[in-house]
Amino acid sequence: MEIVSEFTSSTHDDQILESDGDSLISNPTLQHLEDDIVHGRDDDLEIIVKRLTGQLSDLDIVTISGMGGIGKTTLARKTHDHLKLRYHFDIRVWITISQEYGRRNVLLEALHCISKHTNIDDDNELADLVQKSLKGPRYLVVVDDIWSTDVWDSIRGIFPDYNNRSRILLTTRETKVAMYANPISPHEMNLLNLENSWNLLCDKVFGPNDCHPPELEEIGKKIAEKCQGLPLAISVIAGHLSKVSRTLGSWMDVARTLGEIISNHPDKCLGVLGLSYHHLPNHLKPCFLSMGGFPEDYQVEAWRLIKLWIAEGFIRRPGMAEDYLEDLISRNLIMVRKKRFNGEIKACGMHDLLREFCLTEVELTKFMYVETTNIVSTVSAQKHFSFQKKRGYSAIDHCNLLPSNARSIYLFPDFLFRVNLEAFSHFKLLKVLAVFHGYKGFLSFPLVITKLFHLRYLQVRCIGNLPASIAELQNLQTLIYGREYGYTTLPEKIWMMKNLRCIHMGEASYLPSPGRRMPNVEELSNLSFTSCTNEIFSNIPNVKRLIIQNTPLLTTLDRANRLIDMSSLTKLEALKCVTYCFWSGRKLISIKQSFPISLKKLTLAGWFSFPWKDMSTLVMLPNLEELKLKDHAADGNVWRLSDEDKFQSLKFLFFRDINLGHWEGSSNNFPILKRLVLKECKHLKEIPINFGEICSLESIELHNCSTLAEKSARKIEQEQEDMGNNCLKVYINI
Missing domain, CATH: 3.40.50 (Rossmann fold)
Structure with missing residues (x-):
């Protein structure tokens, strides 16, 4: 006996919107579209079917997770309709939960599909009757588009386990929900590669049996590549291409204005992705919106992003910053671009389509002013600003266009020598000033910056050293400074900056003898070997991450072969030592018996001449997890x-x-x-x-x-x- 029951709770327009990408609700007229969008998913389909038909007798929960528009529902539908599963399961049930969930609606619809009894008022009786209806036959229940662990807890008990190899297939945008339902072997969907993206685009535009004009292949592949492997984006762009002439010029116009085309289809595209944003708790929304401050395809280091969030005041407690980032990644709103070997996030970014939604939302809410073109608009309501335009007239050229209560300003390349930072003096409440430039910096450090008393995060590059007046920034937490040429000598007064937590120098930097302790410093990058003294280390006792670097200019013969004592750095977890100075074959530094036992990561790079027989020194480190x-x-x-x-x-x-x-x-x-x-x-x-x-x-x-x-x-x-x-x-x- 085969019974196929499909029911939905809270039938919602959002589900229909997703028919172009993430969801294809069972509809004969959409069947050919469903076949199209499965390009590149054969392996996924095989894995899920194999898991659902496995020999495990207990009720098994199989999960599919991924960002909105990636094709989770389509994969679940193809699985649900798979011929092998039609014969394997006696009952197949489809439930779409959506964001508007009602347990009673789920029960009523279930009962309506699998039983004649529908006039029951008590929810417990409803649940009991559903369970009795599922008792005996082997069943497959697809729970589509579930958003929270609370909802899962609410419906999990409805489905009984009679040790007859019944299965639940769950789809969700949130990885943490999938892991909560079953932490064993969750299936996470990846974006399509270029080949499958192009095949999907072709089938949607020309049909599966219609050959595409050869002259459109090169530009077509560029269009597919710009969709970054997201089926929803490919589907929307394919729909647009189907309405324009099949000429090279028309397709080149589409490639040039792809972002604008997607923005003009909010219901089909940005609206679908917006569901994930609107489901965010309030404390995560500013963190997500701040990603609009970075240019397209920009990869930002996780540590830098976290420092910015803390400085902006988006993080309630500094210790929660990593949790915020991991939560946004779990919800598939931020993408991991680089990982460390142990799974730690090294760099992250945002899918272009999500970035388009983000830019729309920051403009709508006036959360941030993002200037990417030559158009200057009113900026009086915003407090956060990002200037990403490549060249030409910009609002930043005339700071009087910006409100005096600005909280953060991001500057990207091509502004460096044109911007008159002296005009920044009226930004009395500025907390973040980040100049994300490449190899060029300011001719000298703009002294006006030292008057920004509320500044918490400063990133800048100059030709000279930092001035002593940098110590006037008593609220500064993160200092990222790059000197254009040579090594940097930090001012003695830097020891007066009691709130500094992160000091990141671009090159080897000399730190003078301390005038007082800096107990809050946890990260110190590119400290010179000549500054590695007991006196300095004992005054930064809470450093967790330390990079030591040497240059020929900071190397002297009397420093060769000396022992660096790190015994006072009892909280040090990550250490990197770099030297490319070779002094007549002599060791420039001795590291024998000098590492704190707290060390978890160690990197040695360059001419240390560290004997292999002395590796016993490293063997003695009980917590060492990573050695390079x-x-x-x-x-x-x-x-x-x-x-x-x-x-x-x-x-x-x-x-x-x-x-x-x-x-x-x-x-x-x-x-x-x-x-x-x-x-x-x-x-x-x-x-x-x-x-x-x-x-x-x-x-x-x-x-x-x-x-x-x-x-x-x-x-x-x-x-x-x-x-x-x-x-x-x-x-x-x-």
């Missing part, structure tokens, strides 16, 4: 690890351009290693063969290494496969 050795950091050709040498917490080991030829070790030396990466290791003859016995090892990656090293990696992989271990993967790039 780059560019001749180690001295010698042989590394022999004894049975006592055990990196008990190390998960990531990275070598680049290391003069290592012979490596002796065993799986016992790296008991929880997850990832081994070797780059430019052209002298290495073999990776220790029993590394395959490391149970936690997930991957070995080789980039431009010796042929012998590559063969040993393949041998390790093959031995593990022969033993039935398919978890270890070897990647070789030449």
Whole structure:
């Protein structure tokens, strides 16, 4: 017996809007569109079907997550209608939850579809009757477009588990909801690649059996690429292309005005994506809207973004900043562009379509003024400003156009030498001034900046040193400064800035002897070796992340071979030491027995001449999870690890351009290693063969290494496969 029941709660126009991208509600007239939009989803479909028909007898919950418009509902519909599932399940039920959820409506519609009894007033009786109707037969319930864990908790108990291989398929825009429903093997949908994007665009414009004109292929692929793999965007643009002439000129016009075309279809596109924004709690909305302050395709480092949010006052407590970012990523509103090996977010950005919505919303709410063209509009109501225009007249050229109560100003390239920052003196309440330029800076530090007493975040690049008057910025939390030429000497009065938490210098910087403690400093980048003294370290005791850098100008013979004592840095978690100074073959720094036991990440790059036999120093670090050795950091050709040498917490080991030829070790030396990466290791003859016995090892990656090293990696992989271990993967790039 086969019963197919489809019911919806809160039938809403939003679901119909998504028929061009994320949702294709069952409708015979839309069937061909549904087939089109599945381009590139065969693997996804196979994975979901296999999971739903698996041998697990218990009720299994399979989740599909991804950003709005990516095709979650379409994939779920194709799964629901799959021929194999028609015969596998006795009952198939489809529920669309939407943002307006009513449990009683769900129960009534369910009962209406699978039972004749509908005149029941008590919700508990309704739930009981639905459960009894599902008792016995093997069922598949698709719960589409669920937005919160509370809703899941409310409906989860409706569906009984009779150990008969019944299944629930859940789709959601929010990764945390998917993980909450079932943290095991969640299926996250990815954006389409260029090939599938182009195929989808062709089928939507020309039909599946209609060949496209060859002269339109190049420009067509550029249009598809600009949609950045989002089926919803491709569908909207394809609809527009279907109405214009099939000429090269017309398609070039579409490529040039793609963002404008999408903005002109708010119901079909931006409105769908807007659902995710409007579902945000109020405290996350300004964080999302602030992303409109960055140019198209801009990748912003996670640490920098968090510092900006804190300075802007968007974060209630500094310790919650990472949670805010992860929440927006979980909701698929911000995209991770780069990750660290351990999954930490390194850089993030925004899909162009979401950025279009964001720019529309910041203009509507007057949250931020974003100038990307030569058009100057009224800016009296906004407090946040971003100037991204490449050249020509701009509002920033005439600061009197900006209100005196401005809170933040972002400047991007081409403004640097034209902007008269002296006019900034009337921005008495400014909290953020960020000049995101490349290699050019101001001729000298604009002293007017030191009068902005409320400034919390300052990012600027100049040719000279910082003035002593920088200390007047007593509220400054983040200082990002780049000197155009040579190293930077910081003023002595910087020790008077009690609220500084992050000091990020572009080049090696000399820090003079302290006049007082800076207990709030947690990040210090590009401190010179000559400044690494007990006196300085003891006055920044709470530093968690430290980068030490050397340059020839800061190297003296009397400094060579000295020991850096870091014993006072008891909270240090991440340390990077960089030196590309080679002084007649002598070591420039001794690091033996100098690291705090709190250290989790260590990078050594350059001419340290660190002997392999002294690696026992690093073995003694109980919390070390990540070790990187780059560019001749180690001295010698042989590394022999004894049975006592055990990196008990190390998960990531990275070598680049290391003069290592012979490596002796065993799986016992790296008991929880997850990832081994070797780059430019052209002298290495073999990776220790029993590394395959490391149970936690997930991957070995080789980039431009010796042929012998590559063969040993393949041998390790093959031995593990022969033993039935398919978890270890070897990647070789030449």
